[in-house]
Amino acid sequence: MQLITRVEGAKLLGVTKEAVYAAIKRGRIKAHLTEAGVPMIDALTLVKDWNKGTQRPVSQRSPSKPEQKTDPSGRMGRTSEYIPDYDESRARTEHLKAELLEIDRRQKEGLLVLAADVEAKWLEVITMARSKMLGIPTKAKQRIPDLDPAAMSCLDDIVRETLEDLASEGEQ
Secondary structure (H helix, E strand, C coil): CCEECHHHHHHHHCCCHHHHHHHHHHCCCCEEECCCCCEEEEHHHHHHHHHHCCCCCCCCCCCCCCCCCCCHHHCCCCCCCCCCCHHHHHHHHHHHHHHHHHHHHHHHHCCCCCHHHHHHHHHHHHHHHHHHHHCHHHHHHHHCCCCCHHHHHHHHHHHHHHHHHHHHHHHC
């Protein structure tokens, strides 16, 4: 016989201590008095006695093994072991809503822009700079009509070599 208190019995059954007190009073659960007069319950027969007289039977748990608690480090992970309580879920939801509102506010103030918009603008700037650099030999010919074709070819090669160098440095 393994004797436990009424509160421990309630935890073992997953009910309130008042429910256990009422079951003892009605005689559904047998209580044994200790030498000090404290009522104790036999843990080995508790579940069987409880299930005989209740509409809500409980499964057999070992009274010697404490209830296993989930690891709090993985609390927000998607596991079948842990489902956050309502208050925790509500707090998390409110926090995420506040973050989204903060992002929206900053975007409206012009402090945040979409990455796709930045990328598109940079692509536009780089393409325009490349086009202008490739036009240098032609503009030089217009401003200096005495340039011979060899000088024009040399200017074109210098511009293209510079653009290739810039492109290769950007890839690194």
